[in-house]
Amino acid sequence: MRKTFTDFLRVTFKWFLDPIGGFLNRIGLTPNSVTLLGVLGNIIAAFFIARGQIMIGGIIILIAWPIDALDGTMARLRGEASDWGAFVDSVSDRYSELIVLGALLYYFAMSNQHIAEVVTFAAAAGSILVSYVKARAEAQSFSAKEGLLTRAERYFVLGPSLAFNIPVIGVWIIAILANFTALQRIWVVRAQAHGSEKKISAKEYKNA
Secondary structure (H helix, E strand, O other), X not given: OOOOHHHHHHHHOHHHHHHHHHHHHHOOOOHHHHHHHHHHHHHXXXXXXXXXXXXXXXXXXXXXXXXXXXHHHHHHHHOOOOHHHHHHHHHHHHHHHHHHHHHHHHHHHHOOOHHHHHHHHHHHXXXXXXXXXXXXHHHOOOOOOOOOOOHHHHHHHHHHHHHOOOHHHHHHHHHXXXXXXXXXXXXXXXXXXXXXXXXXXXXXXXXX
C-alpha cells in the first residue's frame, strides 16, 4: 500500500509523539478527549480569525495541530485502536477544518474581500471533496489515499499562512490544489474500476 504524507509524518515524529502520548494516557486522558481538545483549539482559533486577529488564530492552529495528532498515537499505545476511534477522528478533522475556513469566510465577507470569499468557499469545498472521494471509494472497495494536498499538507499551508497574516495566499493554494487532489483521487478510482472490469471480463471469457 502506498504511504501518504501523513503516514510519513507519523513515522518521522514517532520518537516525539510516543512519549507524550504515553504521558497523556498515564494521567487518564483518552484518545477521544484529546481529539475534542484539538477541535476546541480550532474553535478558539476561529474566534480570533473571525475578529480579524489572523496571526493569533494561526498561532493557535499551529499549537492545536500537534495535539490533534496525538489521539491516534494514544490509541495505538493503549492497544485500543478501533474503527470508531478512526471515525471520530476523521469527522472531528472535517469539523475543525470547516470551522476555521468558515471563520475566514466571515472575516473576508465583513472586510468586503469578495473574491477571497469565493476562493475560501472553493477551498472548503475542495477540502471536503478530498475526504469524500476517499470515503466513497473505500465504501466501494477501492483505494484513494493518493493526492497532492491531503489533510496534513493543507494544515501546513493554512497554519503558516494565517500565522504570517497572508490568509488570501493560503486559501488560494488550498482552493486550487485541494480540488486538484479530489480530481486526482477520482482518476485513481476510475483506473481501479476499469482494471476490475477488465479482470472480470477476462475471467468470464476464460470460463466461457
